[in-house]
Each structure stands twice: as C-alpha cells, then as structure tokens.
Amino acid sequence: MNSVIMDNIARSYGDVRALDGISVQINGGELFGFIGPDGAGKTTLFRILTSLLLPDSGSATVDGLDVVDDYRKLRRAIGYMPGRFSLYQDLTVEENLQFFASVFGTTVDANYELIRSVFQYLEPFRHRRAGQLSGGMKQKLALSCALIHRPSVLFLDEPTTGVDAVSRKEFWEMLEELKAEGITIVVSTPYMDEASLCDRVALIQDGRLLTVDTPTRIEKSFPKPILSVRSARKYELIKALRAYPFSSSVYAFGESAHYTDSRSSVDAVELQSYLRDQGFTDVTVAQVDPGIEDVFMALMT
Amino acid sequence: MGSFRGFIVKEFHHIFRDYRTLVILFGMPVIQLILFGYAIRNEVSDIQVGFLDPVRDELTMDLKTRIDASSYFISKGDYDTLDDIERAFQDGTIREAVVFEPDFSHKLRHDGSASLSVIADGTNPNIANTMNAYTLVIVRDFQRDLLADDTPAPAERGIVIDSRMRFNPELKSIFLFVPGLIALILMLVSALMTSITITREKELGTMEILLVSPLKPIQIIVGKVLPYFLLSFINVSTILVLARLVFHIPIRGSVLLLLAECLLFILCALSLGILISAKSKTQQTATMISLSGLLLPTIILSGFIFPIDSMPKILQVISHIVPAKWFLIIIRGIMLKGVGFEYFWKETLILAFMTAVLMTASIRSFKIRLD
Numbered sequence: 001m002n003s004v005i006m007d008n009i010a011r012s013y014g015d016v017r018a019l020d021g022i023s024v025q026i027n028g029g030e031l032f033g034f035i036g037p038d039g040a041g042k043t044t045l046f047r048i049l050t051s052l053l054l055p056d057s058g059s060a061t062v063d064g065l066d067v068v069d070d071y072r073k074l075r076r077a078i079g080y081m082p083g084r085f086s087l088y089q090d091l092t093v094e095e096n097l098q099f100f101a102s103v104f105g106t107t108v109d110a111n112y113e114l115i116r117s118v119f120q121y122l123e124p125f126r127h128r129r130a131g132q133l134s135g136g137m138k139q140k141l142a143l144s145c146a147l148i149h150r151p152s153v154l155f156l157d158e159p160t161t162g163v164d165a166v167s168r169k170e171f172w173e174m175l176e177e178l179k180a181e182g183i184t185i186v187v188s189t190p191y192m193d194e195a196s197l198c199d200r201v202a203l204i205q206d207g208r209l210l211t212v213d214t215p216t217r218i219e220k221s222f223p224k225p226i227l228s229v230r231s232a233r234k235y236e237l238i239k240a241l242r243a244y245p246f247s248s249s250v251y252a253f254g255e256s257a258h259y260t261d262s263r264s265s266v267d268a269v270e271l272q273s274y275l276r277d278q279g280f281t282d283v284t285v286a287q288v289d290p291g292i293e294d295v296f297m298a299l300m301t
Numbered sequence: 302m303g304s305f306r307g308f309i310v311k312e313f314h315h316i317f318r319d320y321r322t323l324v325i326l327f328g329m330p331v332i333q334l335i336l337f338g339y340a341i342r343n344e345v346s347d348i349q350v351g352f353l354d355p356v357r358d359e360l361t362m363d364l365k366t367r368i369d370a371s372s373y374f375i376s377k378g379d380y381d382t383l384d385d386i387e388r389a390f391q392d393g394t395i396r397e398a399v400v401f402e403p404d405f406s407h408k409l410r411h412d413g414s415a416s417l418s419v420i421a422d423g424t425n426p427n428i429a430n431t432m433n434a435y436t437l438v439i440v441r442d443f444q445r446d447l448l449a450d451d452t453p454a455p456a457e458r459g460i461v462i463d464s465r466m467r468f469n470p471e472l473k474s475i476f477l478f479v480p481g482l483i484a485l486i487l488m489l490v491s492a493l494m495t496s497i498t499i500t501r502e503k504e505l506g507t508m509e510i511l512l513v514s515p516l517k518p519i520q521i522i523v524g525k526v527l528p529y530f531l532l533s534f535i536n537v538s539t540i541l542v543l544a545r546l547v548f549h550i551p552i553r554g555s556v557l558l559l560l561a562e563c564l565l566f567i568l569c570a571l572s573l574g575i576l577i578s579a580k581s582k583t584q585q586t587a588t589m590i591s592l593s594g595l596l597l598p599t600i601i602l603s604g605f606i607f608p609i610d611s612m613p614k615i616l617q618v619i620s621h622i623v624p625a626k627w628f629l630i631i632i633r634g635i636m637l638k639g640v641g642f643e644y645f646w647k648e649t650l651i652l653a654f655m656t657a658v659l660m661t662a663s664i665r666s667f668k669i670r671l672d
C-alpha cells in the first residue's frame with residue numbers, strides 16, 4: 001500500500017527551480033530517506049507534502065489525501081518536524097508537549113505509550129524551558145511533539161543536522177521503534193552515512209531525483225571497483241591522481257581520496273608505485289566497497 | 302483541554318514569562334501618564350517677570366502687585382533701562398517684561414487710555430502665547446476695576462475666556478492629554494504587541510507547526526488577540542483610575558459608554574495589528590510599520606496634541622483615516638463634556654465601520670500556507 005505518492009512535483013522560487021519533476025511512491029510503514037546536499041530541494045518538497053507550500057505543477061497525496069485539496073484533513077493526519085527547532089523556547093518541556101497535544105485535541109496521557117521511548121530521555125528535564133535544552137534534547141522534544149497525536153505519516157526534515165553523534169544514533173534507534181508501531185516515516189538528511197539506516201532512499205540533487213532504491217541496491221549499482229588512497233598531503237595527492245592517465249574519477253572522501261579507473265580492472269600495486277614515483281612516500285592504496293556517497297558523486301557528474 | 306483553550310494558556314505563558322513585554326504592557330501607561338501629566342505642560346506657572354517703570358506711582362505699583370500676586374508670575378523687580386531688560390532676558394533672569402510708557406498714569410487718568418508693552422521670551426511660542434494671554438487678563442481686570450464706573454468692560458474678552466473655561470477652567474493640558482494617551486497606549490499595546498506576537502511565531506518557525514495543525518486560522522488569530530484584548534482593557538482601566546485619583550480628571554459622561562467605546566477602539570487596533578503581522582515577515586518589520594504607520598499618526602494626526610483644524614488641508618483629509626481621531630472626539634465628549642451617545646454616534650459609526658473593514662481584511666490576509 002502506498003502511503004505517500006508524489007507525481008511530477010515542480011516548484012520554483014522566482015528563477016530558481018527548487019524542484020523539477022519529483023515522482024516517488026513511499027510505502028506504508030516504510031522508513032524512507034531523501035538524501036541530498038543543502039539546497040537540493042528537500043525542505044521545499046517536505047513543505048509541499050505537509051501542505052505548507054503549493055506545488056507549481058504536479059500533485060501529491062499522503063494517505064490518499066491530496067496535499068492541496070484535502071489540506072485540512074491532511075494536517076490532522078500527519079506529524080511534521082521542521083528542520084529548524086520550532087518549539088516555544090519560553091515554555092517548559094511539559095508545557096510544549098501539552099500545548100501540541102491540546103492543539104490536536106488529545107492529551108499527553110492518551111498517547112504517552114507512543115512517545116515513551118523518546119520522552120524517557122526528557123523525563124528529568126520536564127520542567128526545564130525548551131530554550132535551555134541541549135541540541136539533542138531539543139530534537140527529541142520536537143519529535144515527541146510531532147508524535148503526540150499519533151500521526152500515520154511522520155515527516156522529519158533534517159532531524160539530525162547539528163546534533164551530536166551519540167544523539168544521532170539514539171535518534172535513528174527511536175525511528176526504528178516508531179516504524180515498528182506502523183508509522184510511515186519520511187526523513188531527509190544531508191548525511192550520506194545515514195542512508196543505510198533507511199528502508200529505501202531517494203538521492204536528490206538540484207531539485208531532481210538521481211535514483212530511488214534500497215541503500216544496498218544503490219551501493220551495488222556502482223559499476224566499478226573503488227580504491228581508497230591515503231596520504232598526508234591529500235590535496236597534492238588528488239592532483240596527482242587526476243593526472244594519472246587511467247583515472248576516471250577522483251574525489252575527496254573524508255581523510256582519503258576515492259579513485260576509480262577508466263579500465264575495467266584496476267591494479268592497486270601499479271597505482272601505488274606511480275604515486276611513490278610522484279613523491280608520495282607515505283601513500284597507502286586499498287580497495288573498498290562503494291558507499292552511497294560514491295554513487296552520489298558518480299550520479300552527480 | 303480544548304485546542305483553543307490550550308492556545309490561550311500558551312499565550313499567557315509567553316506574556317508572563319517575557320518580563321520586558323510585561324514592563325511595556327503595564328509600566329508604560331503609568332510612566333506615560335505621569336510624563337504627560339507632570340512634565341509636558343503647556344500651562345505656565347511662576348514666570349519670572351521684570352518691569353521697566355519710569356512712573357513708579359500708585360497706579361503702576363497696583364498693576365505690578367497684581368501681576369506678582371498671580372500664581373503665574375513672580376516679580377523680579379524693576380529695571381532701569383531697556384538694555385538691562387535685554388540682559389535679564391539673555392541670562393534667563395526673566396522670561397517676560399512689562400514696559401510702561403513714561404506718562405502711563407497721567408494718560409490713563411486723563412485720556413482714559415495708555416500703553417504698555419509686554420515682551421515675552423519667544424523661544425517656546427506656546428508658553429509665550431500663554432504668558433501673554435495671562436498678562437492681558439490681569440491688565441484688563443486692572444483696567445476694568447479702575448474704570449468700572451465710566452466704561453463697561455470690553456465685551457469681546459468674556460467670550461474668549463469663558464469658552465475656554467467651560468471644560469477646563471485652569472486650561473490644564475493633562476485634560477487634553479489623557480484621552481489622547483488612552484488612544485496612544487491602546488494603539489501601542491493592541492496593534493504593536495499583536496503584530497509582534499504573531500510575527501514572532503513566523504520568525505521562530507513555530508508558525509509552520511501551527512499551520513500544520515488542525516487549528517483554524519481564526520482560532521490562531523483569536524487566540525493571539527484575546528489576551529491582548531484583556532490586557533488592553535486592564536490598561537484603559539488603570540489609566541482612567543490613575544487619571545481620576547492622581548490628576549483629578551473628571552469623567553463627566555457615562556463610564557459604561559466610555560468603556561464600550563474603548564473596547565471598540567481596542568478591536569480596531571487589534572485588527573490593525575493582525576493586518577500588519579500578515580504583511581511582515583519579521584518582528585523588526587512589524588515594529589517599524591507599527592511605529593511609523595500607527596503611532597506617529599495617532600500622536601500627530603489625531604488631534605492628540607496638535608489641533609486638526611489648524612493643519613494644512615491635505616493633512617486634515619488624511620486625518621480622517623486615523624481611527625484615533627474619531628476615538629478622541631468620542632472620549633473627549635464623554636470625559637470632558639459629559640455628553641451622551643447622541644452627540645458622537647456618527648464618530649462611533651465611522652469607527653465601527655473601520656473596525657469591520659480592517660478585521661475582514663486582516664482575517665482574509667492571514668495565510669493558511671507559508672507563501
């Protein structure tokens with residue numbers, strides 16, 4: 001059963017085309033991720049799906065409700081957590097939660113079971129003002145508030161941006177638990193490493209879809225072996241790799257550089273000796289499995 | 302807890318936790334009333350006056366004593382030459398001088414007329430005019446007493462002075478200011494605060510969440526506005542009580558009618574606030590629009606301080622769209638003249654019409670989406 005259906009959605013701001021024909025179908029109960037860098041159009045897409053913006057063309061339904069025509073019913077059915085922390089900083093944790101419960105015509109007690117796993121972290125800070133919480137805590141509170149009316153679809157726009165590594169991990173664990181409750185979760189993130197935590201992901205860039213599939217299949221779709229090359233002089237290393245006659249693509253990847261060869265097979269030893277000749281005495285070369293980011297880089301160019 | 306009640310509770314939390322808002326809300330009316338009541342006065346008292354009196358006989362002494370004895374003036378004594386007077390003006394010893402002509406008493410006794418000139422420090426024209434007028438009154442009284450038997454009192458005097466004494470015998474400017482102050486404070490609290498509180502939600506991103514909730518726009522608007530409606534009403538009551546107790550300003554007409562008209566004006570100001578917030582994205586914009594677009598007209602074009610009759614035609618026309626202008630006519634009528642509804646039902650109707658238009662416009666312009 002499809003929970004969210006997007007059909008050729010386009011939206012521009014003046015001359016800037018923020019979304020250019022997005023069509024995706026998200027299954028009920030799925031944890032679906034939109035992965036892409038800042039400015040890819042993720043927030044615009046989420047705002048259209050939550051009825052906050054109108055698409056220029058195309059249509060979308062969430063749980064069978066049209067995002068334009070049925071916006072009133074839709075707003076009752078979904079939960080939305082905007083990218084920016086958007087709770088009342090001068091209200092306490094408890095007051096924020098109670099406010100959002102009352103707005104949706106429910107009570108904190110009625111749906112406490114659903115948010116318990118999230119809210120347990122916040123329990124000690126019940127009476128603290130939201131503005132004085134840490135980034136991770138704010139994010140958990142925002143999630144609790146978005147969940148308090150037991151939505152059938154949850155939209156989380158970059159929930160882990162600006163949150164520490166431990167909180168990020170906790171957050172994804174919470175999403176797993178919510179998925180088990182049968183809630184469809186649509187999440188966006190600029191972090192490629194979070195893609196593997198989703199059931200399926202859509203890679204998005206400049207308002208266009210690059211690909212939609214499970215993270216594993218996307219990784220497997222990468223056609224070539226990848227060599228991870230390391231040296232203390234990374235910048236010069238990348239220049240030297242690009243100068244290598246058989247190089248197909250070279251890009252920085254964290255501490256190392258990822259290299260693909262234009263030939264069908266690749267010889268790590270040969271590359272290493274080439275680099276040593278170029279004066280990179282500390283160089284190491286190892287074959288690695290392609291990740292989402294590699295696919296992304298390949299699809300972008 | 303109903304969604305609307307929850308909203309109201311939240312709004313009161315915002316208001317009571319933001320001490321700056323609280324200070325503005327409750328401190329400002331008191332401070333302004335005291336400022337306008339004590340500091341900014343058009344009436345004069347204890348004006349230092351000097352005399353150039355070559356005659357120095359019984360008659361001139363009598364007049365000088367009368368001037369000194371009035372509460373408006375304090376005599377700084379006689380000066381010998383006009384140059385001395387000039388110096389006294391320059392170093393601020395005196396602010397007014399009365400100069401008698403050399404044969405003042407003789408002429409007055411024999412011709413029935415004599416001249417004296419009143420020189421006033423014109424740096425503040427309002428005060429200078431007032432000083433002049435007061436001096437004139439004293440001189441005329443003096444003249445009337447002197448010539449009581451032969452000449453009837455000049456007729457034109459009574460009209461001018463009597464008409465001003467009707468409602469404000471001592472020409473107290475606080476009488477003039479309090480109604481204007483009510484208008485000003487209601488504009489400030491209702492329009493400015495409402496526009497700020499709504500744009501704050503936009504700025505903080507919480508409006509996004511409110512929109513993606515089952516709350517209807519009308520619920521958001523009323524929820525935002527209702528607390529300020531109550532606070533504005535408390536403010537009006539505070540000002541009226543203070544004005545009565547501290548400045549002894551009368552409310553000659555019906556208090557209930559006064560409060561009802563205040564409520565109408567509050568509604569009008571709140572609608573303006575919502576309209577401004579619908580048009581602005583940030584609190585700063587909302588503040589700027591409120592201050593320049595509402596407060597200035599309320600102070601300048603409402604007849605609060607400057608009489609509308611003496612404005613250029615174009616400003617008089619513009620003043621018609623300033624709600625405070627109509628409101629001022631109404632509450633001055635109730636407070637100072639003690640007249641009933643039949644004297645200002647037209648103004649009330651205009652104000653009600655403005656409120657209806659603004660409210661419709663503000664609710665229509667409230668967006669259900671982000672763009």
